[in-house]
Amino acid sequence: MSPAPPLHHEVILASAGSGKTWQLATRYLRLVAGGADPATILASTFTRAAAAEIRDRIIGRAVEAMVDDDQRRNLSEAIGLPLDREAAAALVQRLVDRWHRLQIRTLDSLLGGVVACFPLELGLPPALAIADEMVDAALRRDATGRLLRSTDGARLVSLLRQLTAGSSDRGVARAIDRAVGELYDIWREAPSTAWERLAPAQVADAGEAVAGAQRLRGAMRLAAPRRVHDSRLEKAVESAAALLEAGDWEAFVGSGLGAKAASGETTYYKKPIPEEVAAVMHELVVQAVAVVREGIRRQTAGARDMIAAWQEQYQALKHERGLVTFGDLPWLVAGAEGRGTLAEIGYRLDARIHHLLLDEMQDTSIPQWLALRPFAEEIFQQVSGDRSFFAVGDLKQSIYGWRAAAPEVLEALADEPSIQSRTLERTRRCRQAVVDAVNGVFLRLEANPALERHAAAARHFRSFFRAHETAAPGAGYARIEVASAPAEGENASDRTLDDAAFLAAALHRRQPEARIGVLVRRNQSVSRVLCELGPGALDVPAAGRGGTPLVDAPPVEAVLSLLHLSSHPGDTVAAFHVAHSPLGGAIGLEPLGGEVPAAGACDRIARAVRREILEHGLAATIRGWIEHIAGACDARQARRLVGLLDLAIQHESLGGGTEAFIESARTSGVPDEAAAPVQVMTIHQSKGLEFDLVVLADLDAPLVRAGGGPAGYHRPGGGSPADTVFRWIRQSRAELVPEVAAVLTDHTARQAVEALCLLYVAMTRARHGLYMMVAPPHRGQQASTAAAVLRAALGKAPYEADTVMGEIGDEQTMHEELTAVLATEPSESLPRADPRPNRVQLRPSTGPPRLAVPPPSAPKAPGSLVEALRASRPEAIEARECGTAMHAMLELVEWIDEREPADDALLEAVRAAAPRRSEAWRREQVSAFRRAIACEPIRALLCRDGDAERMVHREFRYARLTGDGLQTGIVDRLTLHQRGGRVEHVQIVDFKTDAIDGEGAASLAERYAPQLRAYRDAIVEQFDVPAESVETLLAFVSAGVVVRV
Template sequence: MIRDDATQAQVRAADPGTSTWLSANAGSGKTRVLTDRVARLLLAGTDPQQILCLTYTKAAASEMQNRLFQRLGDWAMCADEPLREALAELGHDGALDDDGLAMARTLFARAIETPGGLKIQTIHSFCAGLLRRFPMEAKVNPQFQEIEDRAAELLREEIVEDMATQDQGGATQALTVVFTGESLNTFTKEVIRHQTAFEHKPSADDLLQLYGLPAGFGDADIERALFTGEEQDLLDAMIPLLMASGVNDQKMAKALAEVGELTMAALPKLGAALLTQAGTALKKRPAKAVATAHPAESEALNDFMLRVEEAVMAQKTLNAVRRSKVLHDFAHEFLARYAQAKQVRGWLDFDDLILRTRALLRDEKVAAWVLYRLDGGISHILVDEAQDTSPAQWDVIRLLAQEFTSGEGARSDTLRTIFVVGDKKQSIYSFQGADPNEFDRMNAEFKEKLTTVGAPFSDATLEYSFRSSSAILRSVDLTFEGSAAAGFVPDQMHRAFHQDMPGRVDLWPVIPAATKETDGDWTDPVDRVSDTHHSVVLAQTIADQIAAMLDQNSTARIPFQKQRGGPFFMRRITPGDIMILVQRRSELFHEIIRACKQRSLDIAGADRLRVGAELAVRDLLALLSFLATPEDDLSLATVLRSPLCGWSERDLFRLAHDRDRKYLWEALREKADHVPETLAMLTDLRNQIDFMRPYELLERILTRHQGRARLLSRLGQEAEDGIDALLSQALAYERSEIPSMTGFLAWAQADDLEIKRQIDSGSDQIRVMTVHGAKGLEAPIVILPDCGQRKITIRDEVLEIGETPVWKEPGDVKPEAIEDALAQRKDAEERERKRLLYVAMTRAETWLIVAAAGDLNSDGSDWYTTVSNGLDKAGTIDVPSALGVIRRYETGDWTAAEAQQEARVQPELANLEPVYSEKITSTPKRKDPLTPSDLGGAKALPSPDALDEDTAKARGVYIHAILELLAATSPDTWSECITAIPAPSELPRELLPDAQAEARRVLEAPDLSWIFAPAALAEIPIHAQVGEQDLIGIIDRLVITDDVITIVDFKSNMRVPKGEEDCPEGILRQMGAYESAISQIYPGRTIACGILWTATATYTPLSQKLVREALARAA
């Protein structure tokens, strides 16, 4: 079969008969190569269980598995000739007989039926499975769970708190003296990230030598080098001379006069007097006239200044050593406690999965056994995105593959291969431990080992891009020419597979930095960026240009192919063709989204969202805060103005103004007739807060009270991701903590959870995301707006010198060792930033737009200048536009004929039986269980002294609580206990003493003592069927004797009936329901009912006939 060069390169790379190290350019089809290689391994008769494919993300694993199953599934249904063609295209050039075709058709079933499924997974998933398979050998809990970020953060905080309370004068106290960071949580996270390096605890001399100081060096050595004994005489002589000289000399003299005794304590003052802010000796001191008149003294002063300079730096270095010693002391104890805490809880974090697996495979006592068990299971290892593999992950891969080149695995009759594909130019995840240099180091190591035992090994490259046009690829090559240090190999050029595809790169003119921003409206949020700010102007410009592209009258077109290998035609631009990529989610990111929405452009929204910052989440948390604390006026006001209630500013003002110092909730209840819907929702939720877990209450808000629909209708469909994330957090909280509303609020509000929104590339919406988030994606048009000035700032508190963690020193003047470490980090970040630009540029298929706003880097390291320099070599044309002059590099025929793109094929709907397709006229309404309050009837007799309904209910709840709690305690403790019982917020404070006295009179009444006897049951929940309806309720007191079961209900009515015949109808119906339920629970027993009236401390029995007749009336 004749293949083009690009396809032939893919076929060679997918050859399963040799180990291959593949360097693949962006868009070169590496996923296809991986899939092809697995398919060819299966065709060669390899057992699916012997293949291990490690991907970088779960999404990549899922995509690869789906592609493989799609291909194998197609083979299973193919006729002979189409199957032969498919296998030939895959790379099978030999003849296939009927048996070979039949075997190919069975591969789908074999893959599906493989125990545990095909091993196409992330390395973390593989390590988790391995640890669960060998928990005893790995010394882990067999039921371990992977710790969530929030739980890990809380655990770190708990450990630091324990260390602080238990540590007297130890590591934590020393840390508080030297810690200068902004967040202790961020610091402990850094410590964990460097945990492998912290395993070796250096001695004081080790740290001294690390900083370039001799062993045993201390303050005394600095003092000996600084003071020779003649300095005081020198200063005494020079101060008068300097005072008689110029202004600068006088300033030095005054500073020297304040130094005092020349000891080490005087070093800071000496430094302030004799050194610059950069820590170097002052130049041209003393002035020329003094130096000429007193040369010996002047030379001695200059010599002293140099010694002070050296002493100050030595002191800084010595302090850095001491700080790093504190760092190691703290880290050693913290990491030990952290590991122990995780072990007790059965938790492992992502780093643990890798490190525990590495330790397992390194353990000489068990490694041979584990590898023996795996040896029969893994014969072929495939590694995707190898450039982003960390050193620890490479160690795991190396240990898994060590049997390939030793023992039975090295025999010539055993085919074992390793396939690694990656691209150093796309290594952009150093913050996750990735090191692109490992890609080459591991290549050399595997090549040496495999060739030594005679195993075939090849290096291969994929240079052809099936994605981008030649204009974009040539711009990429010229932009990164001479950037070998960043991973760009000079002889590895990019080639466009579609040579005739029209392509262009546009360089928009830079929008200058705003010199002065106009004042916004006083009603604007304080953090809103001015409309004249250059970021806002650029965002508005981008939105305007996109709107012009999408306009019905626009002449803008992009190329497409009707069929593979055919000519290119032009078509209209749709929103889904456009992808906007930024370096980070700064103001520009949000302004672009806002500007697009203002123009009603179809945009997908942010690719990531911070859950706690989402408006929908903040509205829901405000509602929960109010429900937990009704006195929280601000939270209630927030809820009323939110989409959950939909109030206007005027509505809220009318409620809040002139309310006579009442809580907002009290004022709202007084206006029940004006806002019945709002009050009904809030009252229902207030009634449920003590009985529902956070998740249940959130679901009630979102479903029963249509909170989800209201939020989405106002805030847009993207708000749904934040709502769902909050629900997930509620479930996560309930799994790890004792559920309470206040606890959940503290959990949620302290969290900084960020989630990734799955934006469907087929949704035909404009996508705005970071370059990191766009890895693996593509679009016909890519806009890079964030190409201006970007300074490199190292925010980490912990650095590494060699392999030893040290503390990054505060201040501008740092020890030389720290400066060198920082310089290396900045160089590494600068190289990674170039690779990030490469990833961004290669997302584009036909049209790349580069823009910038504000200042550019003075050294030309910004993206805009970098691309501009590359386009200078390509040769551009100037295109006048509304933006100014656009520099354009263009290839191909952009005047090709226009054609209509075929509409997307809609899936064919199956014909269903009428019973499935007929519309249901009505949905049966689910009957909620009844409560006693649902039975109707008056609950109290009319009384001129009666309290309002809410106050009366709160008073009753309070008295019930006192009766329940004090009955279980000794009377001697009642006075102390009664003050500790919380009262409902709706009950005025002045009514508390009367309610407390009323409850005590009941408890002290001799005639009622049988109700509160120890054998009596309190607060009994019941669930029974009354007629055709379920009933739920709580019986205050149930007294069970051999003769009779008595139901007692407490009532705190102000007016007490004279007898059972005067008892309110609602109370009779309630007692009838209780009597019916207890009769079902205790059939054949005598059931009695009665009311305990707390106002009079009396008991009224109710006849069975009376309560049953009342219940019948309710039915």
């Protein structure tokens, strides 16, 4: 391929459905087609699914161009380079040849790779493991426990009083955990000085407060004879004086006469406040404001100091256990001293990064950008053309502020002088009516009465929203309707969700092949809608996605009730629940006369459960219960029971107790993997997906939650960390301190912008039909909600229950168009990701096209609950971990007859492979390795035998195109026997740790034969050798047996 003209550094601000991933894949293919080595291109995104989608788009479009003339012309036009059949084939070949060096990865993976290269410089142990969410939760609990045990009591009480502003809390540990959960991310981001923006103030003591009350009463006595004031003023003065005598300065300045004086008012009930009283009130308000100001300062500093004290314990625990969290990765990279140049980092990562491609930039957090910025700046500050920077994102889809996303990073990049920026407003997803609805809402935000309190947010969102157009054929349909009136005692929100479920069911019955998304704001709303759609109700095939609670299944609740009963045998609610479930019959807990079981029976069962857990462990106990009730479970319940068992296995490895496990189970979510035409999920979970029809509900909560949040902060812009932080306080208090009020107002506006982004994401998931369901008028209704925004923008009819307020397009026409489209598309039940323009199928297929197939060694997913239980038994887990450790040690062996790995190196490999195992277990694995290589058949596979031309590849990765798509795999050990530089014989060795006897080897060899044949076919293609020269061997290392397959 001939070198191409250099590319400019570029940022694309792409609207929903305009093809962000397509643009990134096009850029990647442009680079490779122009001569760039794929190993020098780093493409990064946020999730493994997104990284896999980018990879599949790249290889898929290249393959399509190779086999289809139209697709080749399309790709040539997109990348701006001539592309004939030979060039397209060469492009595919280059991608496949460098498959093992492709740098298409998640941001966590990238940062983890950097950290792994610099462990000593960062003060980290070489064998480092990344803690998952459950391990991290246990670390956090342990850190809180250590803090409570190690901190002086008086100091702890002082910190807690400052942290909570004196409010009561049910538990010290809970107050600390809540503060950590709310404030830890901003504590890490903001320097210590950011929490000290208010200088310490001298405040009045109790004596001065009493003296102030006396002066105020004296002033009122002096003014009383003139009678120029309202008679009620004397009562107000007395109330204010009483508050001062009580030492409650905040109540004094926050209510009554004090509040009026603080706001500058000079009248009371339309009559002037006497000068004597006004003068004293002014002095007292100044003192009160100082008290409020100092209270804010202390509360903010107390939060910082509490988190700092907790962090010391948290960091110590992670260091002791050789762990880091995903949240640590960007900070470790960003804060590393002597990190070195980009070239050095690239060298130590075994890659030369010349081109950087970043996806979903609006979701980048400040620490992530601080870690990435040295890479990016070194590239985009060069104008030679040898390197290039590319980023794509959408400010309108920035919905992860609660996860510290900072869209201002993308805004700053778009303004960088050396970077060209452009926008994409033309959607290929949404039909015209949906686009009209989106434009109707967001083009007129500043005039929307529902946003009167959030005018700054409306202006800011409008500044980056442009009128959308569509390239999608068809008229489409959009409708806003009001749910029916709730029955007496029924909640309006619940009635709205029920009506949304009913609407989704009706749409499914009319369009059974359509993909329908029911999008809501809260996880609990997902559960309610699924319940309404499920068996025994509307009976519609529906599934949740990614946030359905693990406990959202009766058998799981029964198991947790039984565990709770084991610690609290007197809990009659738990006893009743267990006794009236299938689990009760399995364990012998029967209801007494149809009601609560006898107290003696509960005590007996509780003792038996505690003994079972003590003798066999939590996971084994739960496994036994599940085996008894498996026959009474449907598929969805079975998946949740397997998830509960997995959670128990993880929890047990961390040494947690039963109560902690119950709490963890109640807060854990589980994706419902069942394929279904109706998908129910939160709006956050829907990002990146599209549906033929969308039902949007749960829109009546305030755009900004009451109280604003745990803290307000200010960022100076340009991707810089926060420079000011204040604990959140009531608006009436904040208004007394202008610098605090400014920060909290700015923070509120940022939250309101994110709420508008959430509404934009929700509306733009729809391809053909968008149905917006709002709650009927009800008591306590909020003014600034997403529902109010929609009613004001799109509603034409009166706002009444069970009314269609407005519609765009014709519903019947939309259904006719959708029916025609579905007749030409492959039948799928799951929601699609963003559309792939110019998509083709390489050949007819009865199922959806696949560009990736599982590797030959991939284990089959459990086909039933029984199989899943079998796979989760301790002996099965032990076998898998032993196998992983053995493979890690065998990977260290190049030629055993030239150099055997030392025990220290073997132990490091095992530690990395099994970070949760004990040191004694790891040493046993090293001993097992030594026994294995002492067996002559195994040792012979690892010897060079003095043949200098013999070459070996360990953990050899390959990629090949098969009839089913792209297949990848890893060969444990690949030995090339060469003569004169030409490969004459190839030996493929696959190591197995199965326990076998003499007869078992043959049957296992038969089972593994397809895997070895796939390896052989790949190696034949890779090295261009005849199949008969490739030898495939199974090496059962524990038994010392080698079998030719």
